Amino acid sequence: MAESTPGAASARIADALRIDILEGVLSPGERIRQEEVAERLGGSRLPVREALRVLAAEGLVELEPHKGARVPHLDRDEVEVLYRMRERLEPLALQLSLPQLSTTDLTEIDRIQAHIEAGVSVPEFLRLDREFHMATYSGCTTEHLMSTIDRMWNATQHYRRAFMELAGAGRQWIVNAEHRLLLDALQRADDNDAERYLSGHIRRTRKELVTHPEIFGT
Amino acid sequence: MAESTPGAASARIADALRIDILEGVLSPGERIRQEEVAERLGGSRLPVREALRVLAAEGLVELEPHKGARVPHLDRDEVEVLYRMRERLEPLALQLSLPQLSTTDLTEIDRIQAHIEAGVSVPEFLRLDREFHMATYSGCTTEHLMSTIDRMWNATQHYRRAFMELAGAGRQWIVNAEHRLLLDALQRADDNDAERYLSGHIRRTRKELVTHPEIFGT
């Protein structure tokens, strides 16, 4: 492993921890000890502490004075509202992005969806589904909007995975249909249709999610 | 000043810096030196560094390795999109909040608006206007939604103040009218009307803001 860029140790550690949380290596409720992270990722406790502050501000961990860092456990209402936020914000990003999308971009989005349809595992689906949607927003360069969208996806990632592992397989065809309709609207440059399909896609996912209380239980 | 709670020095410093930025003591583009902050607010550079990381994650400062922290300068498009985000997200918070608002809450909101109408300076208006809107959201306890709304207000605070100092006085009657219509809808428990007045209020503000390019120029 290269020393890469010094002056970026805390960012490097924050990235590594973020991946661990998003991939489920660290589960909600799990405690994160600074010294353990420091020796696992290299470096002293100092950049680890800074990384934890950053992740706390992103909502990926919660810090309590003298009690340390934990991956937060979201309740059903919190996740439901996060999805309602997505229903309102992501169509805005799509609207801003659509005029900037090139045919090359659209081809790439099509390629990602084809990959999904070819059949993938749950972790692969989570990665590709996110890639698909983020590619549709790639023409939107507004920092605050895109970072907010990232946060919402990050905060709900664990529950999205739990849902997919529980009941995802039988509903895959719906996701594919919705993605295809969305992509078609993008190719027609019809922002009205695109926003409608997108909000419907998120809304349906929300409704299915909240019918599985076992995802949020203890 | 009491030593208050040890184990909260970095949070205390982050709060103090946040207030400095929001009140305009620190302006966009201005550099923040760690040592200066440390001796001004008490403590060593370490909690200052952690505070700066937190503020960076909140979008209130920008960090460049080895180059230090600055208050970011947002361009017109970024501010406009932040207002479009507010137009979509704050009605959601209002919708979730409305059923939880007591008559005591409504009386308090009325009192704040009466204070605004009594005539206030620009800094007072900025504080009371924010209090007014946050009071209407006080029934909404969803953490991610409320922290996102806080971020949007924080990020645009400097430009809202610049606008108020430039052209605010003559438009105060419109703000008062919109606030009164919103409050009336809340008292009637009409969430549809309330959302409509709120989004219109934010939308009008956005349109007036972006017609003043001198707010964003160097």
Next chain:
DNA sequence: AATACTAAAATTGGATCCAAAATGACAAGA
């Protein structure tokens, strides 16, 4: 006089050390 190069000062990034609080184990008593 203007520009490029060099060296010194200032500033940030990171590691180690010490203090304070919380967790957990263990023993004593009801």
Next chain:
DNA sequence: TCTTGTCATTTTGGATCCAATTTTAGTATT
């Protein structure tokens, strides 16, 4: 046996010190 109080261990929070980088001031050369 269960509860409670105390003490040792673990873990976090904060301060000081050292290294690396950037910035700035000064000087020399064209």
